Amino acid sequence: MLVALFAGDGIGPEIMAEARRVLDALGLDGLTYEEGLVGGAAYKAKGHPLPPETLDIARRADAILFGAVGDYDCDALERHLRPEQAILGLRKELTLFSNLRPAKVFPQLADASALKQEVASAIDLLIVRELNGDVYFGEKGIRTTADGLREGYDIMSYNEAEVRRIAHSAFRAAQVRRKKLCSVDKANVLETSQLWRDVVTEVAADYPDVELSHMYVDNAAMQLVRNPGQFDVIVTGNLFGDILSDQASMCVGSIGMLASASLDANGKGLYEPIHGSAPDIAGQGKANPLATILSAAMMLRYSLGRPEAADRIEAAVAKALESGARSPDLGGAMTTREMGDAVLAVL
Amino acid sequence: MLVALFAGDGIGPEIMAEARRVLDALGLDGLTYEEGLVGGAAYKAKGHPLPPETLDIARRADAILFGAVGDYDCDALERHLRPEQAILGLRKELTLFSNLRPAKVFPQLADASALKQEVASAIDLLIVRELNGDVYFGEKGIRTTADGLREGYDIMSYNEAEVRRIAHSAFRAAQVRRKKLCSVDKANVLETSQLWRDVVTEVAADYPDVELSHMYVDNAAMQLVRNPGQFDVIVTGNLFGDILSDQASMCVGSIGMLASASLDANGKGLYEPIHGSAPDIAGQGKANPLATILSAAMMLRYSLGRPEAADRIEAAVAKALESGARSPDLGGAMTTREMGDAVLAVL
Ligand SMILES: CC(C)[C@H](C(=O)O)[C@@H](O)C(=O)O
Numbered sequence: 031m032l033v034a035l036f037a038g039d040g041i042g043p044e045i046m047a048e049a050r051r052v053l054d055a056l057g058l059d060g061l062t063y064e065e066g067l068v069g070g071a072a073y074k075a076k077g078h079p080l081p082p083e084t085l086d087i088a089r090r091a092d093a094i095l096f097g098a099v100g101d102y103d104c105d106a107l108e109r110h111l112r113p114e115q116a117i118l119g120l121r122k123e124l125t126l127f128s129n130l131r132p133a134k135v136f137p138q139l140a141d142a143s144a145l146k147q148e149v150a151s152a153i154d155l156l157i158v159r160e161l162n163g164d165v166y167f168g169e170k171g172i173r174t175t176a177d178g179l180r181e182g183y184d185i186m187s188y189n190e191a192e193v194r195r196i197a198h199s200a201f202r203a204a205q206v207r208r209k210k211l212c213s214v215d216k217a218n219v220l221e222t223s224q225l226w227r228d229v230v231t232e233v234a235a236d237y238p239d240v241e242l243s244h245m246y247v248d249n250a251a252m253q254l255v256r257n258p259g260q261f262d263v264i265v266t267g268n269l270f271g272d273i274l275s276d277q278a279s280m281c282v283g284s285i286g287m288l289a290s291a292s293l294d295a296n297g298k299g300l301y302e303p304i305h306g307s308a309p310d311i312a313g314q315g316k317a318n319p320l321a322t323i324l325s326a327a328m329m330l331r332y333s334l335g336r337p338e339a340a341d342r343i344e345a346a347v348a349k350a351l352e353s354g355a356r357s358p359d360l361g362g363a364m365t366t367r368e369m370g371d372a373v374l375a376v377l
Numbered sequence: 378m379l380v381a382l383f384a385g386d387g388i389g390p391e392i393m394a395e396a397r398r399v400l401d402a403l404g405l406d407g408l409t410y411e412e413g414l415v416g417g418a419a420y421k422a423k424g425h426p427l428p429p430e431t432l433d434i435a436r437r438a439d440a441i442l443f444g445a446v447g448d449y450d451c452d453a454l455e456r457h458l459r460p461e462q463a464i465l466g467l468r469k470e471l472t473l474f475s476n477l478r479p480a481k482v483f484p485q486l487a488d489a490s491a492l493k494q495e496v497a498s499a500i501d502l503l504i505v506r507e508l509n510g511d512v513y514f515g516e517k518g519i520r521t522t523a524d525g526l527r528e529g530y531d532i533m534s535y536n537e538a539e540v541r542r543i544a545h546s547a548f549r550a551a552q553v554r555r556k557k558l559c560s561v562d563k564a565n566v567l568e569t570s571q572l573w574r575d576v577v578t579e580v581a582a583d584y585p586d587v588e589l590s591h592m593y594v595d596n597a598a599m600q601l602v603r604n605p606g607q608f609d610v611i612v613t614g615n616l617f618g619d620i621l622s623d624q625a626s627m628c629v630g631s632i633g634m635l636a637s638a639s640l641d642a643n644g645k646g647l648y649e650p651i652h653g654s655a656p657d658i659a660g661q662g663k664a665n666p667l668a669t670i671l672s673a674a675m676m677l678r679y680s681l682g683r684p685e686a687a688d689r690i691e692a693a694v695a696k697a698l699e700s701g702a703r704s705p706d707l708g709g710a711m712t713t714r715e716m717g718d719a720v721l722a723v724l
């Protein structure tokens with residue numbers, strides 16, 4: 031099976047290197063790797079954040095391990111040339127519509143959250159975010175109003191097939207968890223949300239064992255602070271999912287620890303840490319590679335059919351934390367490489 | 378001067394009654410009051426959530442004190458008849474474009490937040506939310522795609538005049554605070570946000586004493602959990618403001634305590650507690666009236682030119698809290714009326 035490795039910008043190469051060392055240490059046979067350029071790095075080398083040769087590797091691959099994209103040098107470029115287009119393009123081109131972001135406190139890091147310990151330690155939720163639609167991919171631009179004013183616009187939309195597809199993903203995820211699904215929208219204001227709510231409710235008929243509720247996004251943002259332990263699975267659109275999943279991650283406290291999967295309908299997926307490219311600390315060995323290493327574990331489990339290897343990585347990360355491995359974001363002083371070493375030592 | 382009192386649904390009438398008692402106790406002369414129906418209550422009596430007679434009072438008034446709208450009975454109505462249309466309609470018809478939502482921990486309630494006390498007690502921020510544009514008021518509907526699928530859509534947009542107007546509000550607010558303004562958008566994905574960012578940056582030239590920064594909304598949702606003390610004034614659009622201002626309120630902990638103002642260009646305003654109509658506890662005397670009482674104080678300060686009266690109310694609320702006044706949401710057992718009594722006792 032082919033694994034694409036796209037390190038990207040900023041701290042991407044450093045954290046990817048550690049994930050690769052961990053994958054190699056597992057001694058799995060039948061896996062081959064191909065590297066590709068994405069983001070600002072790809073723009074600088076090839077003139078595009080997602081060059082054709084990278085997209086070609088991605089199409090051929092069974093799974094993609096992704097570092098991070100984002101580079102201040104590219105902020106002034108036209109939108110279609112900015113680093114973010116690499117990740118948006120991969121999601122769209124490969125129909126990776128289902129973004130799974132588990133958030134759970136690591137017992138070893140129970141005090142890392144800004145939330146009170148009893149509130150944070152109750153967090154065990156999964157956000158299922160739709161990635162192929164919404165205001166992200168609708169028609170957009172700058173136009174001139176009748177009065178001659180500049181006006182920016184973006185069309186938000188979802189059709190019933192798009193909502194149904196992600197709703198099924200979410201209900202299935204809830205079935206193997208605590209069987210509670212909360213769909214988040216803004217149906218009191220948005221027609222897109224009203225359709226979303228109607229279709230999710232229709233799909234619920236296929237999953238009588240899952241308890242479905244609906245919540246407005248403003249309330250969800252409050253409840254994720256007040257009592258995040260109330261949630262099992264949350265399903266929501268691309269824009270609200272972007273906001274709420276980052277919020278939920280921060281409630282856990284250790285954003286350098288959280289992995290995510292973006293899946294198509296056949297189990298092919300892209301795996302990435304939820305943190306960004308952190309250009310301010312790039313190249314200094316300060317980045318925590320554990321989120322990327324845990325993303326590799328998710329990849330082995332969901333796309334590569336190697337759940338035992340995934341278990342081994344996750345257990346090794348837990349042991350490394352127990353033995354005191356801490357990068358600066360976790361209040362320690364270990365380098366990126368030393369964090370990787372700590373995991374390898376257990377493996 | 379004329380004050381409109383719109384109590385609305387759910388707990389609206391109970392909390393409004395206490396605010397009215399407080400206003401009366403101040404013995405201010407020159408103020409007259411007119412009550413009007415809004416929300417589900419107005420729909421049931423008049424067939425519309427914002428009947429013409431209510432809108433007429435609102436237009437004539439110098440300020441509006443608003444309770445809350447929202448009623449489960451109305452959930453199945455067509456969108457234009459739902460209770461929320463009362464508040465959306467007032468904002469739009471009266472051009473109340475600038476929503477000010479201060480969030481600050483009450484020292485007497487320092488432990489109320491789900492955030493660690495040292496994180497929560499650092500909160501002293503003001504969210505300035507645009508209320509007249511964005512995806513709230515663009516064209517919207519349900520259409521059929523070429524493949525015969527139902528599709529919901531909503532157009533998000535801002536023109537430069539709308540952004541400039543709210544940016545000036547926000548810069549002026551920052552000038553009388555700690556002189557830091559953070560503009561929140563999603564310019565890496567949305568053209569509406571790109572225009573927003575460009576125009577806010579242009580307006581900044583008029584306020585060299587204010588330090589302007591920009592932040593993506595997903596990062597802002599994280600930072601409001603991680604370190605909300607870093608913010609002074611946040612300015613953002615209608616949709617992001619809806620989400621972030623509720624999140625920030627919950628970070629403070631005592632959502633039953635927070636007031637808000639929605640202002641037009643001339644200082645006329647609508648004042649309301651940030652909590653909702655809470656139909657589940659309506660009529661039981663369990664609601665905390667302090668957010669409405671504090672909204673009345675904001676009204677006296679910003680629209681009615683009576684800052685001393687505002688100070689008196691705010692001091693009385695602080696004293697009442699000090700003397701132990703606690704409604705159920707604050708961990709106590711006092712009724713709505715008893716909370717009002719506690720404030721009146723100090724006045
Ligand atoms: C980089 C950006 C376009 C992206 C998004 O908004 O989806 C990121 O925030 C994410 O959540 O993966």
Ligand SMILES: CC(C)[C@H](C(=O)O)[C@@H](O)C(=O)O
Nearest residue numbers: 218219248461462464465619
């Ligand atoms: C009731 C609803 C339409 C409203 C909004 O979304 O603006 C509310 O959430 C608010 O923030 O005042």
